[in-house]
Structure formats: structure tokens, C-alpha cells
Amino acid sequence: NAGVTQTPKFQVLKTGQSMTLQCAQDMNHEYMSWYRQDPGMGLRLIHYSVGAGITDQGEVPNGYNVSRSTTEDFPLRLLSAAPSQTSVYFCASRGGIYGYTFGSGTRLTVV
Amino acid sequence: QKEVEQDPGPLSVPEGAIVSLNCTYSNSAFQYFMWYRQYSRKGPELLMYTYSSGNKEDGRFTAQVDKSSKYISLFIRDSQPSDSATYLCAMSADSSASKIIFGSGTRLSIRP
Numbered sequence: 001n002a003g004v005t006q007t008p009k010f011q012v013l014k015t016g017q018s019m020t021l022q023c024a025q026d027m028n029h030e031y032m033s034w035y036r037q038d039p040g041m042g043l044r045l046i047h048y049s050v051g052a053g054i055t056d057q058g059e060v061p062n063g064y065n066v067s068r069s070t071t072e073d074f075p076l077r078l079l080s081a082a083p084s085q086t087s088v089y090f091c092a093s094r095g096g097i098y099g100y101t102f103g104s105g106t107r108l109t110v111v
Numbered sequence: 112q113k114e115v116e117q118d119p120g121p122l123s124v125p126e127g128a129i130v131s132l133n134c135t136y137s138n139s140a141f142q143y144f145m146w147y148r149q150y151s152r153k154g155p156e157l158l159m160y161t162y163s164s165g166n167k168e169d170g171r172f173t174a175q176v177d178k179s180s181k182y183i184s185l186f187i188r189d190s191q192p193s194d195s196a197t198y199l200c201a202m203s204a205d206s207s208a209s210k211i212i213f214g215s216g217t218r219l220s221i222r223p
Contacts, residue, residue: 004154035213040119042199042215043155058210090154100147100211102154 006103023091117214130187134200
């Protein structure tokens with residue numbers, strides 16, 4: 001099915017560990033973004049990309065890195081996990097002005 | 112103060128009722144307004160969008176924007192149990208929508 005695929009769906013990390021959250025879309029969308037969702041905080045933009053090779057910071061970029069080598073993939077790297085990064089992470093892509101398509105999310109717990 | 116404020120609820124209404132969901136915002140530059148619906152343990156899905164002030168209707172859903180009051184609303188008529196979800200308002204100042212600001216979401220429950 002066409003859409004945004006996120007892996008893994010669940011992950012538990014120890015403080016200080018690093019990991020990469022994967023995001024892939026097959027809709028040939030240029031724009032992709034990463035959000036985190038915390039109770040009472042809504043969706044907060046971490047990083048976004050307007051095309052291959054172009055990335056920029058969002059509202060809460062600290063502790064996260066991204067790269068965009070292809071149109072399809074937009075991985076999010078946690079450099080040194082901290083308990084404050086416990087959250088649900090959503091990847092989204094956009095083909096038109098309003099048409100965000102979200103993935104099903106990655107639930108991350110840092111202990 | 113958050114740029115976008117949304118009552119978190121929870122809001123519980125009987126089936127068939129009219130539901131009103133609201134957001135206020137502080138940035139007068141916002142011109143693009145969206146409503147997303149998010150079912151439990153799923154990603155948000157776009158429900159409605161509007162540009163500038165005015166109303167937009169789609170079936171049982173009506174989105175309303177009052178830029179003079181910095182206030183947006185989503186009305187659901189003849190509410191159904193399948194409408195039970197979290198509803199997030201979202202808005203952006205630019206047409207490329209590269210930075211969309213979301214409200215914290217209102218959890219809605221429709222009682223059969």
C-alpha cells in the first residue's frame with residue numbers, strides 16, 4: 001500500500017545509546033518531516049526536508065540528526081538517547097500544500 | 112504562551128449530538144488552517160483545511176475560521192461512535208506549509 005512506512009514500531013533504549021528511526025515513502029513526495037508527540041504538547045516539529053540533500057531544523061532539533069540522500073528515505077538519528085526523548089515519533093510527507101500523510105509512529109522509551 | 116491553544120478535553124457526547132471543537136492562536140500571520148483526526152495508536156490524518164477566513168463544509172463536518180478573533184472551529188453534525196478520536200487543529204503562515212504548528216489535540220468520545 002502506498003504511504004509512509006516507519007520502523008520500528010516500538011523501541012526501548014538505555015540512556016546514552018544511539019539509534020536510527022527509519023522512514024520511507026513511495027509517493028514521490030519532495031517534502032518530509034519528523035514530529036514528536038507528547039501528552040499535552042501536541043505535535044512538535046523536529047526536522048524537515050524539502051528535497052533530497054536539503055534538511056532544516058524545526059522547533060525541537062536538539063539531540064537529533066537527519067539526512068536525505070534519496071527522495072524516498074528520511075531517517076532520524078538519536079545521537080545519545082536521554083529519558084526526555086521518550087515519546088511517540090511520527091514521520092510525515094507532503095505532496096501538495098495541505099496533504100500531509102503520516103506514518104503509524106514509533107513508540108520510543110528511554111530508560 | 113503557546114502559539115496555538117486547544118482544549119484537551121476529554122469531551123464526551125451522545126450519538127447524534129452536534130460537536131464543537133475549537134482552537135485559538137496568537138500569530139496573526141497564520142493563513143492556512145487544518146484539522147486532523149487521530150485514532151488511538153495511529154498517525155494523524157487530514158480531515159479538513161481552509162485558507163483565510165470563512166466556512167468550509169464537507170459532509171457532516173464544517174470548518175470555520177475567524178481571523179479577526181484568531182479563533183477556529185470544527186463542527187461535527189449527527190456525531191457517530193466512529194468519530195471518537197483525538198482532533199488536532201493545525202495552522203501555517205506560508206503556503207509551502209513547511210512549518211505547521213499543531214494544537215495539543217482534543218480527545219472526543221461519542222457515546223452510543
